[in-house]
Amino acid sequence: MENRKIIEIGEILEKANTGLDAIKRAPIVEYDSGIKCLRIQDVSQSKKFEDWGFTEVSENNFGKFQLKKGDIIVARTGATIGVNRFINEDINAVFNNGLIKLKVNENKCLPKYLFYNLQSYNYWGYIDGISGGTSTQPNMQINALLKYEIQLPPLPEQKAIASVLSSLDDKIDLLHQQNQTLEALAETLFRQWFIERCPEPVEGEAKEDWEELPFSEWINETVGGDWGKETLQDEFTKEVYCIRGTDIADLLIGIPTKTPIRFVKEKKFQSIEPKEGDIIIEISGGTENQSTGRAYFINNEIKSLFGKDLVFSNFCRLIRIKDSNYSFFVYLYLKYLYDQDEFFNLENGSSGIKNLDYKSLLFENKYKMPKEDLVLKFNDQVSNNYKKINQNKFQIQTLTKLRDTLLPKLMSGEVRVKI
Structure with a gap:
């Protein structure tokens, strides 16, 4: 492909390393230590930052293993080998040794461009081929991951490709956020009416009468x-x-x-x-x-x-x-x-x-x-929330299919973007 090179991803990285020992150097603690620890389940389940566990680490280890903007985190063991996550900003968090951190040399490749390459069908086929270990605990070696080959266009084209895909992801994320808000509003209303029993919507009916x-x-x-x-x-x-x-x-x-x-x-x-x-x-x-x-x-x-x-x-x-x-x-x-x-x-x-x-x-x-009439009133109040949630899910589905269709074509050069 014109202006494109085939390279192993190891050629465009500054560093690739596993994280901290989960028992000795980054144990999960039950109190707010101010520092979170990213684990495999947090990546595979797309958990929000606030849902990660807290940890205690030394100042030296925090400096070495802090998650920073542009890092790509990849699961290296278990049933979700290869699942990865992009770090959008510097955060007070480290990662444990079930994960690999890829630090991209930004003079050669944009981190987001590499990240989208790691979402492709080609990537997942490669991961299946290098996964070893046992059937109950598969794993992969860092060196095997770094041999994965991608097409590397010039930086301006990388930026344009990443921009197209990021735009779709941003729209998808916004719809997810709207749905979380709508669901939370319905849950809050439920608690007010039926658990906390806020008096306004129930016209004086006492909870004790239920x-x-x-x-x-x-x-x-x-x-x-x-x-x-x-x-x-x-x-x-x-x-x-x-x-x-x-x-x-x-x-x-x-x-x-x-x-x-x-x-x-x-x-x-x-x-x-x-x-x-x-x-x-x-x-x-x-x-x-x-x-x-x-x-x-x-x-x-x-x-x-x-x-x-x-x-x-x-x-x-x-x-x-x-x-x-x-x-x-x-x-x-x-x-x-x-x-x-x-x-x-x-x-x-x-x-x-x-x-x-x-x-x-x-x-x-x-x-x-409660009495039936209150349940029916509640249904009238929240049904529009869930109608909107489902409408958003249809949009998410459409945008996701578009992104998944475009991604391999952009990465292969079958579809080119204006620079």
Whole structure:
């Protein structure tokens, strides 16, 4: 390609190194030390800075391992090898030894240009090829990563390419921020009306007058899921997306991108297809630090986002709501309980896999419940929030597809940008 060189990324780096030992030199502490530590799970789960753990490090180690503007952080061990994150500004944080920091020589390459190269299909194919270790703990060597080849155009073209892709990412990030704000407003209103009981919106009704009732007041039944088959076979002919606990987590913040395609029996599909207003809740898979119980509502707009019929795995349970106008109330009540860590008390099972006692949660345990008219008023108040959230998700989906289509074409030179 004219004016483009093929280089190994090691040729454009000032430095590549792993981080601090997570036990001795950068342990996570329970108090605010003023310094955060970036770990693999923070990168793979795209956690915000405020959600990273605090650490204690020596002044010398902080100076050597501080995260600074333009750094690219890459996971080198575990199931998410190759996942990476761009550091936009100098921050009071270090990184641990499960990660690699790439420091780019900016006289040769723009950090953002390299970062976008590390989002391409070519990159992920390369990562698969160099991942070693065991099936339970894969890993990669720094030297192998540094041999990854990219096309390197002149700096002005790098800047133009990065600008196009960054513009799309900025629009996507803005929509995500809007959705976080809209969701937070709905959660705040829920707490005011049903937990804190702010008097203004309830016309003098006293919380003490509410009855203690189970969630079954608002639901008809629960339905078990079906994992189906990986391929088309025998009676398993209905092609569907199958929602798992991890897909519920993705729905809470955006759009699931890795929901697997499965095949189920047509008759089974008819009985377990989510309907308008239903809620899917994760009932198996909790860990010591994270309980089961993540939940999300389903409506026709959510189903349209997937673009294919939906079912849910047998690690989840469908809650069939009596009236779709109760859905946001039940969903936000369950989310409130989850955020309060209430579901840890309803789990059983081994130390490895936890199971939620959903029968106790929904049919036996009792909670202060409002009258129906207040639930309907609440639905009227928050339904527009979630309509806007879903509209934003459609825009995010469109912009993401555009970015993912453009990225390899820009990197290969198939599409050129004006300089």
